[in-house]
Amino acid sequence: MKELFNEYVKSIDTYIMFRIKQEAAMLAPELTAKNRAPIALAMGAPVAPPPQFVYNSLSEALKIPQIHTYSTPKGETFFLEAIAKRMKNRFGVELDSKTEIFSLIGSKEGLANFIRALINPAADEKKQDVILVPDPGYASYTQMIKTNGGKSYGIALSKDNHYMPDMNQVWDKMQKDGINPAKVKAMIINYPSNPLGATCTKDYLKHVVDFCKEKQIWLLSDAAYCDIYFDENKKPHSVLEIEGAKDVAVEFYSFSKPYSMTGFRLGWVCGNAEAIDNFGRLKSTIDTGLFKALQKCAADVLNSKEGDEYIKAANKGFKEKQMIIINGFRELGWEINDDDIAQATFYIWLPVPEKYKTSTDFTSDVLKTSGIVLVPGNAFGQNGEGFFRLSAVASDEQLKETINRLKQDGFRYKDCV
Ligand SMILES: Cc1ncc(COP(=O)(O)O)c(C=O)c1O
Numbered sequence: 001m002k003e004l005f006n007e008y009v010k011s012i013d014t015y016i017m018f019r020i021k022q023e024a025a026m027l028a029p030e031l032t033a034k035n036r037a038p039i040a041l042a043m044g045a046p047v048a049p050p051p052q053f054v055y056n057s058l059s060e061a062l063k064i065p066q067i068h069t070y071s072t073p074k075g076e077t078f079f080l081e082a083i084a085k086r087m088k089n090r091f092g093v094e095l096d097s098k099t100e101i102f103s104l105i106g107s108k109e110g111l112a113n114f115i116r117a118l119i120n121p122a123a124d125e126k127k128q129d130v131i132l133v134p135d136p137g138y139a140s141y142t143q144m145i146k147t148n149g150g151k152s153y154g155i156a157l158s159k160d161n162h163y164m165p166d167m168n169q170v171w172d173k174m175q176k177d178g179i180n181p182a183k184v185k186a187m188i189i190n191y192p193s194n195p196l197g198a199t200c201t202k203d204y205l206k207h208v209v210d211f212c213k214e215k216q217i218w219l220l221s222d223a224a225y226c227d228i229y230f231d232e233n234k235k236p237h238s239v240l241e242i243e244g245a246k247d248v249a250v251e252f253y254s255f256s257k258p259y260s261m262t263g264f265r266l267g268w269v270c271g272n273a274e275a276i277d278n279f280g281r282l283k284s285t286i287d288t289g290l291f292k293a294l295q296k297c298a299a300d301v302l303n304s305k306e307g308d309e310y311i312k313a314a315n316k317g318f319k320e321k322q323m324i325i326i327n328g329f330r331e332l333g334w335e336i337n338d339d340d341i342a343q344a345t346f347y348i349w350l351p352v353p354e355k356y357k358t359s360t361d362f363t364s365d366v367l368k369t370s371g372i373v374l375v376p377g378n379a380f381g382q383n384g385e386g387f388f389r390l391s392a393v394a395s396d397e398q399l400k401e402t403i404n405r406l407k408q409d410g411f412r413y414k415d416c417v
Contacts, residue, residue: 007123008121008146008147008148008149009147011146012143012146012147015139015140015143016139016375016379017042017043017139017375020042020373020375021040021042021043021373023367024038024040024042024367024371024373025038027367027368027371031368031371032371036369036370036371036405037371038367038371038372038373039371039372039373039394039398039401039402039405040373040394041372041373041374041390041391041392041393041394041399041402042373042374042375042389042391043391043393044194044257044346044347044391044393045256045262045391045393046257046260046262046314046346046393047260047393047394047395048260048314048317049260050259050260050261050264050301050310051259051301051306051307051310052306053300053301053304053306053307053310054259054261054297054298054300054301055297057296057297057300057301058293058294058296058297060296061292061293061296061297062293064292064293064296067292067293067296068292069292070288070289071103071288071289071290071291071292071295072288072289073102073103073280073283073284073287073288073289074101074102074103074280074283074289075101075102075103075268075289075290075295076292076295076296076299077097078295078296078299079103079290079295079296079298079299080097080098080101080103080268081097081299082298082299082300082302082303083095083097083101083253083268083270083299083302084096084097084101085302085303086302086303087238087240087270089303090227090238091237091238091240091241092241093238093240093241095240095270095271096273099273099276099277100246100270100271100272100273100276101268101269101270101276102268102269102270102276102279102280102283103266103267103268103289103290103295104252104254104266104267104268104269105265105266105267105287105290106254106256106265106266106267107222107224107252107253107254107256107267107269108140109265109267109287110252110267110268110269111140111141111144111188111220111222111252112140112144112147112148113279113282113283113286113287114220114250114252114269114275114279115131115144115145115148115150115186115220116144116148116282117278117279117282118131118150118185118186118218119131119145119148119149119150119185120149121148121149121150122149122150123149125151126180127183128149128150128151128183129149129150129151129183129184129185130150130151130152130153130179130180130183130184130185131145131150131151131152131153131184131185131186131187131188132152132153132154132155132170132174132184132186132187132188133145133152133153133154133155133187133188133381134154134155134157134188134189134190134193134381135154135155135156135157135380135381135382135383135384136157136195136196136349136377136380136381136383136384136387137154137155137157137188137190137193137194137195137380137381138190138194138195138222138380139379139380139381141188142381150185151179151183153174153177153179153184154381154382154383155167155170155187156170156383157193157196157198157383158383159340162198163193163196163198163200164200164201164204164207166207167187167207167208167211168211171211171215181215184215184217185217185218186217186218186219186220187208187211187212187217187218187219187220188220188221188222189205189208189219189220189221189222189239190221190222190224190225191205191221191223191226191236192225192226192228192229192236192342192343192344192345193225193345193347194224194225194345194347194380195347195349195375195377195380195384195387195389196342196347196349197342197343197344197345197347197348197349198342198344199229199234199236199342199343199344202237202241202242205237205239205241205242205245206242208239209239209242209244209245209248209249212248212249213244213247213248217248218248218249218250218272218275219239219245219248219249219250220249220250220251220252221238221239221249221250221251221252222251222252223236223238223239223251223252223253224252224253224254224256224257224267225257225344225345226238226253227257227258227311227315228257228258228311228314228315228318228344228345228346229315229343229344230315230318230319230322230343230344231343234343236344238251239251240270240271245271246271246272246273247272248272249271249272250269250270250271250272250275250276250279251269251270251271252267252268252269253267253268253269253270254266254267255267255298255301257346258311258314259301259307259310259311260314261298264294264298265290266290266294266295266298318345318346318392318393320396321346321392321393321394321396321399322341322342322346322348322392324392324396324399324400324403325348325390325392325399325402325403326341326348328399328400328402328403328406329348329350329403329413331403331407332403332406332407332411332412332413333412333413333414334350334351334413335413336350346391346392346393347389347390347391347392348389348390348391348392349377349387349388349389350387350388350390351386351387351413352377352386352387352388353411353412353413353414354413354414355415358376358378358385359376359377359378359384359385359386359387359388360376360378362374362376362388363375363376363388366406366411369409369411370402370405370406370409370411371405372402372405372406374388374389374390375388375389375390375391376388377389
Protein backbone atom coordinates (compact mmCIF):
# COMPACT_ATOMS: atom_id res chain seq x y z
CA MET A 1 0.00 0.00 0.00
CA LYS A 2 1.29 3.47 -0.79
CA GLU A 3 2.29 5.64 2.16
CA LEU A 4 -0.72 7.57 3.39
CA PHE A 5 0.44 8.89 6.74
CA ASN A 6 2.12 12.25 6.96
CA GLU A 7 5.86 12.75 7.11
CA TYR A 8 5.86 14.09 10.65
CA VAL A 9 4.05 11.10 12.07
CA LYS A 10 6.29 8.74 10.12
CA SER A 11 9.38 10.46 11.49
CA ILE A 12 8.54 10.08 15.20
CA ASP A 13 8.89 7.10 17.48
CA THR A 14 6.58 6.13 20.36
CA TYR A 15 7.11 8.53 23.26
CA ILE A 16 10.35 7.68 25.09
CA MET A 17 8.73 6.90 28.47
CA PHE A 18 6.46 4.26 26.91
CA ARG A 19 9.39 2.75 25.00
CA ILE A 20 11.37 2.46 28.23
CA LYS A 21 8.37 0.90 29.95
CA GLN A 22 7.98 -1.64 27.13
CA GLU A 23 11.67 -2.54 27.25
CA ALA A 24 11.49 -3.08 31.02
CA ALA A 25 8.35 -5.23 30.61
CA MET A 26 10.10 -7.38 28.00
CA LEU A 27 13.09 -7.94 30.27
CA ALA A 28 10.94 -8.49 33.37
CA PRO A 29 10.85 -12.35 33.32
CA GLU A 30 14.63 -12.61 32.89
CA LEU A 31 15.30 -9.95 35.56
CA THR A 32 12.82 -11.45 38.01
CA ALA A 33 14.48 -14.84 37.60
CA LYS A 34 17.77 -13.35 38.84
CA ASN A 35 16.11 -11.48 41.72
CA ARG A 36 16.21 -8.15 39.92
CA ALA A 37 12.51 -7.54 39.14
CA PRO A 38 12.20 -4.09 37.52
CA ILE A 39 11.94 -1.05 39.80
CA ALA A 40 10.28 1.70 37.78
CA LEU A 41 12.07 5.01 38.31
CA ALA A 42 11.60 6.37 34.81
CA MET A 43 8.07 7.79 34.67
CA GLY A 44 7.37 11.06 36.49
CA ALA A 45 4.22 9.72 38.08
CA PRO A 46 3.70 9.70 41.85
CA VAL A 47 2.55 6.27 43.03
CA ALA A 48 0.62 7.33 46.15
CA PRO A 49 -3.17 7.60 45.74
CA PRO A 50 -4.75 11.07 45.43
CA PRO A 51 -6.36 12.69 48.46
CA GLN A 52 -9.35 10.65 49.74
CA PHE A 53 -11.22 13.97 49.55
CA VAL A 54 -11.04 13.76 45.73
CA TYR A 55 -12.69 10.33 45.64
CA ASN A 56 -15.41 11.43 48.09
CA SER A 57 -16.15 14.50 46.02
CA LEU A 58 -16.14 12.43 42.82
CA SER A 59 -18.65 9.92 44.25
CA GLU A 60 -20.94 12.79 45.29
CA ALA A 61 -20.57 14.41 41.86
CA LEU A 62 -21.67 11.22 40.13
CA LYS A 63 -25.10 11.63 41.81
CA ILE A 64 -25.74 15.05 40.25
CA PRO A 65 -28.51 14.90 37.57
CA GLN A 66 -27.22 15.26 34.02
CA ILE A 67 -23.59 14.95 35.19
CA HIS A 68 -23.02 12.51 32.34
CA THR A 69 -23.71 14.99 29.54
CA TYR A 70 -21.25 17.04 27.52
CA SER A 71 -19.47 19.84 29.27
CA THR A 72 -18.03 22.69 27.21
CA PRO A 73 -14.48 22.68 25.83
CA LYS A 74 -13.59 25.67 28.01
CA GLY A 75 -14.87 24.07 31.21
CA GLU A 76 -17.76 24.51 33.63
CA THR A 77 -18.11 27.91 35.28
CA PHE A 78 -17.52 26.43 38.75
CA PHE A 79 -14.28 24.80 37.54
CA LEU A 80 -12.94 27.99 35.94
CA GLU A 81 -13.88 30.04 39.00
CA ALA A 82 -12.11 27.57 41.31
CA ILE A 83 -8.99 27.90 39.16
CA ALA A 84 -9.17 31.71 39.31
CA LYS A 85 -9.45 31.47 43.09
CA ARG A 86 -6.50 29.09 43.28
CA MET A 87 -4.32 31.39 41.16
CA LYS A 88 -5.25 34.30 43.44
CA ASN A 89 -4.62 32.34 46.67
CA ARG A 90 -1.40 30.67 45.57
CA PHE A 91 0.25 33.45 43.54
CA GLY A 92 -1.79 36.62 44.04
CA VAL A 93 -2.58 36.51 40.31
CA GLU A 94 -5.95 37.95 39.20
CA LEU A 95 -7.60 36.16 36.29
CA ASP A 96 -10.91 36.64 34.52
CA SER A 97 -12.42 33.16 34.62
CA LYS A 98 -14.48 33.91 31.49
CA THR A 99 -11.67 34.93 29.16
CA GLU A 100 -8.31 34.03 30.68
CA ILE A 101 -8.66 30.35 31.64
CA PHE A 102 -9.34 27.20 29.59
CA SER A 103 -9.60 23.61 30.78
CA LEU A 104 -7.17 20.94 29.52
CA ILE A 105 -7.11 17.15 29.29
CA GLY A 106 -3.82 17.33 31.19
CA SER A 107 -1.14 19.87 30.42
CA LYS A 108 0.46 17.65 27.77
CA GLU A 109 -2.66 17.92 25.62
CA GLY A 110 -2.81 21.66 26.25
CA LEU A 111 0.79 22.25 25.26
CA ALA A 112 0.44 20.11 22.11
CA ASN A 113 -2.70 21.88 20.95
CA PHE A 114 -1.38 25.31 21.84
CA ILE A 115 1.69 24.58 19.73
CA ARG A 116 -0.61 23.38 16.96
CA ALA A 117 -2.45 26.69 17.16
CA LEU A 118 0.82 28.61 16.68
CA ILE A 119 2.60 26.76 13.89
CA ASN A 120 1.93 27.04 10.18
CA PRO A 121 2.98 23.52 9.17
CA ALA A 122 5.80 23.28 6.62
CA ALA A 123 7.74 20.31 5.33
CA ASP A 124 10.61 22.47 4.05
CA GLU A 125 12.94 23.14 7.00
CA LYS A 126 13.73 26.69 5.91
CA LYS A 127 10.07 27.60 5.95
CA GLN A 128 9.33 26.05 9.31
CA ASP A 129 8.16 28.09 12.26
CA VAL A 130 10.45 27.83 15.28
CA ILE A 131 9.75 27.41 18.99
CA LEU A 132 12.53 27.71 21.56
CA VAL A 133 12.54 24.88 24.08
CA PRO A 134 14.60 24.16 27.20
CA ASP A 135 17.48 21.72 26.58
CA PRO A 136 17.52 19.53 28.57
CA GLY A 137 13.75 19.70 28.80
CA TYR A 138 10.54 17.67 28.79
CA ALA A 139 10.95 15.30 25.85
CA SER A 140 7.46 15.95 24.47
CA TYR A 141 8.08 19.59 23.48
CA THR A 142 10.29 18.80 20.49
CA GLN A 143 7.97 16.01 19.35
CA MET A 144 4.89 18.23 19.63
CA ILE A 145 6.60 20.88 17.54
CA LYS A 146 7.84 18.36 14.98
CA THR A 147 4.46 16.64 14.51
CA ASN A 148 2.90 20.03 13.86
CA GLY A 149 5.38 20.79 11.07
CA GLY A 150 7.61 23.15 13.05
CA LYS A 151 11.16 23.20 14.30
CA SER A 152 12.49 23.45 17.82
CA TYR A 153 15.65 25.23 18.89
CA GLY A 154 17.23 24.31 22.22
CA ILE A 155 17.79 26.88 24.95
CA ALA A 156 20.91 25.41 26.55
CA LEU A 157 20.45 24.99 30.30
CA SER A 158 23.57 24.25 32.31
CA LYS A 159 24.96 24.50 35.79
CA ASP A 160 27.22 27.29 34.47
CA ASN A 161 24.24 29.49 33.65
CA HIS A 162 22.39 28.33 36.80
CA TYR A 163 19.78 26.93 34.42
CA MET A 164 18.71 30.53 33.72
CA PRO A 165 20.45 31.51 30.49
CA ASP A 166 20.57 35.08 29.24
CA MET A 167 18.01 35.01 26.45
CA ASN A 168 19.79 37.70 24.43
CA GLN A 169 22.84 35.44 24.21
CA VAL A 170 20.61 32.51 23.22
CA TRP A 171 19.04 34.69 20.50
CA ASP A 172 22.46 35.67 19.11
CA LYS A 173 23.67 32.09 19.08
CA MET A 174 20.43 30.98 17.47
CA GLN A 175 21.02 33.35 14.57
CA LYS A 176 24.61 32.15 14.22
CA ASP A 177 23.18 28.63 14.04
CA GLY A 178 21.20 29.70 10.98
CA ILE A 179 17.72 30.19 12.48
CA ASN A 180 15.75 33.04 10.94
CA PRO A 181 14.50 35.12 13.91
CA ALA A 182 11.40 36.11 11.93
CA LYS A 183 10.27 32.46 12.06
CA VAL A 184 10.34 32.25 15.87
CA LYS A 185 6.82 32.09 17.30
CA ALA A 186 7.33 31.30 20.97
CA MET A 187 9.59 30.13 23.73
CA ILE A 188 8.81 27.53 26.37
CA ILE A 189 10.03 27.69 29.95
CA ASN A 190 9.54 24.99 32.55
CA TYR A 191 10.35 25.92 36.15
CA PRO A 192 10.58 23.86 38.28
CA SER A 193 12.19 21.83 35.57
CA ASN A 194 11.74 18.33 34.31
CA PRO A 195 14.33 16.74 34.20
CA LEU A 196 16.63 19.05 36.21
CA GLY A 197 14.53 19.89 39.24
CA ALA A 198 15.89 23.42 38.77
CA THR A 199 13.90 26.46 39.84
CA CYS A 200 14.29 30.07 38.73
CA THR A 201 14.13 33.46 40.40
CA LYS A 202 11.38 36.01 39.95
CA ASP A 203 13.97 38.31 38.35
CA TYR A 204 14.65 35.68 35.75
CA LEU A 205 10.93 35.40 34.96
CA LYS A 206 10.92 39.15 34.43
CA HIS A 207 13.91 38.86 32.11
CA VAL A 208 12.08 36.25 30.03
CA VAL A 209 8.87 38.30 29.90
CA ASP A 210 10.81 41.39 28.79
CA PHE A 211 12.64 39.33 26.19
CA CYS A 212 9.43 37.88 24.72
CA LYS A 213 7.87 41.34 24.61
CA GLU A 214 10.87 42.78 22.80
CA LYS A 215 11.00 39.92 20.29
CA GLN A 216 7.20 39.79 19.98
CA ILE A 217 6.92 36.10 20.62
CA TRP A 218 4.62 34.12 22.93
CA LEU A 219 5.88 32.87 26.25
CA LEU A 220 4.56 29.41 27.18
CA SER A 221 5.27 28.65 30.81
CA ASP A 222 4.87 25.01 31.79
CA ALA A 223 4.14 25.08 35.51
CA ALA A 224 3.33 21.37 35.93
CA TYR A 225 5.64 21.14 38.98
CA CYS A 226 5.01 24.50 40.64
CA ASP A 227 3.54 22.88 43.76
CA ILE A 228 6.29 20.32 44.28
CA TYR A 229 8.89 22.18 46.31
CA PHE A 230 10.78 21.67 49.55
CA ASP A 231 11.27 25.08 51.12
CA GLU A 232 8.27 27.22 52.08
CA ASN A 233 10.49 30.30 51.70
CA LYS A 234 11.38 29.38 48.13
CA LYS A 235 8.00 28.60 46.63
CA PRO A 236 8.10 28.56 42.82
CA HIS A 237 6.48 31.60 41.22
CA SER A 238 3.94 31.93 38.45
CA VAL A 239 5.18 33.90 35.47
CA LEU A 240 1.86 35.76 35.66
CA GLU A 241 3.08 37.41 38.88
CA ILE A 242 5.33 39.56 36.69
CA GLU A 243 3.72 42.86 35.83
CA GLY A 244 2.60 42.94 32.21
CA ALA A 245 3.26 39.20 31.73
CA LYS A 246 -0.28 38.70 30.51
CA ASP A 247 0.63 40.68 27.38
CA VAL A 248 2.77 37.79 26.15
CA ALA A 249 2.36 34.78 28.42
CA VAL A 250 0.17 31.79 28.99
CA GLU A 251 0.85 29.26 31.71
CA PHE A 252 0.01 25.54 31.80
CA TYR A 253 -1.04 23.77 35.00
CA SER A 254 -1.74 20.19 35.85
CA PHE A 255 -3.51 18.22 38.58
CA SER A 256 -1.27 15.24 37.78
CA LYS A 257 1.76 15.81 39.97
CA PRO A 258 0.65 17.81 43.03
CA TYR A 259 -2.43 15.67 43.74
CA SER A 260 -1.14 12.41 42.24
CA MET A 261 -4.02 12.57 39.73
CA THR A 262 -2.05 11.56 36.63
CA GLY A 263 -4.78 9.26 35.30
CA PHE A 264 -7.56 11.82 35.76
CA ARG A 265 -6.13 13.91 32.89
CA LEU A 266 -6.92 17.37 34.22
CA GLY A 267 -5.24 20.71 33.82
CA TRP A 268 -5.70 24.28 32.66
CA VAL A 269 -4.05 27.03 30.69
CA CYS A 270 -4.36 30.65 31.78
CA GLY A 271 -3.07 34.06 30.84
CA ASN A 272 -3.37 36.25 27.75
CA ALA A 273 -7.04 36.44 26.67
CA GLU A 274 -6.31 36.66 22.94
CA ALA A 275 -4.13 33.55 23.12
CA ILE A 276 -6.79 31.69 25.12
CA ASP A 277 -9.41 32.70 22.56
CA ASN A 278 -7.35 31.42 19.62
CA PHE A 279 -6.52 28.22 21.45
CA GLY A 280 -10.16 27.82 22.48
CA ARG A 281 -11.48 28.03 18.93
CA LEU A 282 -9.06 25.30 17.88
CA LYS A 283 -9.93 23.17 20.92
CA SER A 284 -13.67 23.51 20.30
CA THR A 285 -13.25 21.78 16.94
CA ILE A 286 -11.32 18.81 18.27
CA ASP A 287 -12.52 18.22 21.83
CA THR A 288 -15.71 18.70 23.80
CA GLY A 289 -14.36 19.20 27.28
CA LEU A 290 -13.80 17.28 30.48
CA PHE A 291 -16.20 14.93 32.28
CA LYS A 292 -18.18 17.23 34.58
CA ALA A 293 -17.77 14.94 37.61
CA LEU A 294 -14.00 15.21 37.24
CA GLN A 295 -14.24 18.98 37.02
CA LYS A 296 -16.30 18.93 40.21
CA CYS A 297 -13.82 16.96 42.31
CA ALA A 298 -10.91 18.92 40.83
CA ALA A 299 -12.58 22.25 41.62
CA ASP A 300 -13.29 21.06 45.16
CA VAL A 301 -9.72 19.97 45.88
CA LEU A 302 -8.07 23.10 44.45
CA ASN A 303 -9.02 25.44 47.26
CA SER A 304 -9.49 22.91 50.03
CA LYS A 305 -7.59 22.52 53.28
CA GLU A 306 -7.36 18.78 52.50
CA GLY A 307 -5.73 19.52 49.13
CA ASP A 308 -3.16 21.88 50.62
CA GLU A 309 -2.34 19.46 53.43
CA TYR A 310 -1.97 16.64 50.93
CA ILE A 311 0.54 18.67 48.91
CA LYS A 312 2.51 19.54 52.05
CA ALA A 313 2.68 15.92 53.20
CA ALA A 314 3.51 14.65 49.69
CA ASN A 315 6.36 17.18 49.39
CA LYS A 316 7.75 16.07 52.75
CA GLY A 317 7.70 12.50 51.43
CA PHE A 318 9.36 13.52 48.14
CA LYS A 319 12.13 15.29 50.06
CA GLU A 320 12.78 12.15 52.11
CA LYS A 321 12.86 10.04 48.97
CA GLN A 322 15.20 12.53 47.31
CA MET A 323 17.63 12.21 50.22
CA ILE A 324 17.51 8.38 50.19
CA ILE A 325 18.67 8.54 46.59
CA ILE A 326 21.16 11.39 47.01
CA ASN A 327 22.82 9.78 50.03
CA GLY A 328 22.80 6.42 48.29
CA PHE A 329 24.54 7.80 45.21
CA ARG A 330 27.02 9.63 47.42
CA GLU A 331 27.93 6.25 48.94
CA LEU A 332 28.38 4.98 45.38
CA GLY A 333 30.97 7.67 44.70
CA TRP A 334 28.93 10.47 43.15
CA GLU A 335 30.06 13.88 44.40
CA ILE A 336 26.87 15.80 45.10
CA ASN A 337 27.18 19.19 46.81
CA ASP A 338 24.35 20.30 49.04
CA ASP A 339 23.91 23.35 46.77
CA ASP A 340 23.29 21.09 43.80
CA ILE A 341 20.38 19.24 45.38
CA ALA A 342 17.13 20.21 43.64
CA GLN A 343 14.77 22.47 45.57
CA ALA A 344 11.73 21.18 43.71
CA THR A 345 10.22 18.24 41.77
CA PHE A 346 10.82 14.55 42.44
CA TYR A 347 13.50 14.28 39.76
CA ILE A 348 17.14 13.54 40.40
CA TRP A 349 19.58 14.46 37.66
CA LEU A 350 23.06 13.03 37.89
CA PRO A 351 26.07 12.49 35.65
CA VAL A 352 26.65 9.01 34.24
CA PRO A 353 29.84 7.28 35.43
CA GLU A 354 32.95 8.21 33.51
CA LYS A 355 33.45 4.88 31.79
CA TYR A 356 30.23 5.09 29.75
CA LYS A 357 30.32 6.74 26.33
CA THR A 358 26.63 7.67 26.28
CA SER A 359 23.88 8.02 28.82
CA THR A 360 21.97 5.26 27.02
CA ASP A 361 24.89 2.85 27.52
CA PHE A 362 24.67 3.48 31.26
CA THR A 363 20.88 3.25 31.66
CA SER A 364 20.74 0.05 29.53
CA ASP A 365 23.48 -1.53 31.62
CA VAL A 366 21.71 -0.59 34.87
CA LEU A 367 18.42 -2.00 33.56
CA LYS A 368 19.90 -5.25 32.26
CA THR A 369 22.11 -5.83 35.27
CA SER A 370 20.10 -4.50 38.18
CA GLY A 371 16.53 -4.07 36.90
CA ILE A 372 16.49 -0.34 37.72
CA VAL A 373 14.56 1.64 35.13
CA LEU A 374 16.12 5.08 34.53
CA VAL A 375 15.90 7.59 31.68
CA PRO A 376 19.04 8.47 29.70
CA GLY A 377 19.71 12.21 29.72
CA ASN A 378 19.95 12.37 25.92
CA ALA A 379 16.17 11.77 25.80
CA PHE A 380 15.75 15.34 27.05
CA GLY A 381 17.88 17.02 24.37
CA GLN A 382 21.50 17.16 23.28
CA ASN A 383 22.57 18.92 26.48
CA GLY A 384 21.23 15.99 28.46
CA GLU A 385 23.92 13.67 27.13
CA GLY A 386 26.22 12.50 29.91
CA PHE A 387 23.43 12.53 32.52
CA PHE A 388 20.54 10.36 33.62
CA ARG A 389 17.21 11.08 35.31
CA LEU A 390 15.70 9.17 38.17
CA SER A 391 12.13 9.81 39.40
CA ALA A 392 12.13 9.34 43.17
CA VAL A 393 8.46 8.41 43.29
CA ALA A 394 8.60 4.73 44.24
CA SER A 395 8.25 3.48 47.82
CA ASP A 396 11.12 4.17 50.24
CA GLU A 397 11.79 0.40 50.33
CA GLN A 398 12.15 0.28 46.55
CA LEU A 399 14.48 3.28 46.58
CA LYS A 400 16.66 1.64 49.25
CA GLU A 401 16.57 -1.58 47.26
CA THR A 402 17.74 0.42 44.22
CA ILE A 403 20.83 1.61 46.05
CA ASN A 404 21.51 -1.88 47.47
CA ARG A 405 21.33 -3.47 44.04
CA LEU A 406 23.63 -0.86 42.49
CA LYS A 407 26.13 -1.48 45.30
CA GLN A 408 25.93 -5.27 44.96
CA ASP A 409 26.20 -5.10 41.17
CA GLY A 410 29.33 -2.94 41.28
CA PHE A 411 28.02 0.38 39.93
CA ARG A 412 30.31 3.18 41.08
CA TYR A 413 30.81 6.68 39.73
CA LYS A 414 34.49 5.98 39.14
CA ASP A 415 35.90 2.74 37.74
CA CYS A 416 32.51 1.16 37.32
CA VAL A 417 32.92 -2.56 36.64
C1 LIG B 1 7.29 19.31 32.27
C2 LIG B 1 6.01 18.58 32.07
N1 LIG B 1 4.99 19.21 31.53
C3 LIG B 1 3.82 18.60 31.32
C4 LIG B 1 3.64 17.29 31.65
C5 LIG B 1 2.33 16.64 31.34
O1 LIG B 1 1.57 16.35 32.46
P1 LIG B 1 0.02 16.09 32.37
O2 LIG B 1 -0.36 15.94 30.93
O3 LIG B 1 -0.21 14.84 33.14
O4 LIG B 1 -0.65 17.29 32.97
C6 LIG B 1 4.68 16.56 32.22
C7 LIG B 1 4.53 15.13 32.55
O5 LIG B 1 5.45 14.44 32.89
C8 LIG B 1 5.90 17.23 32.44
O6 LIG B 1 6.96 16.60 32.97
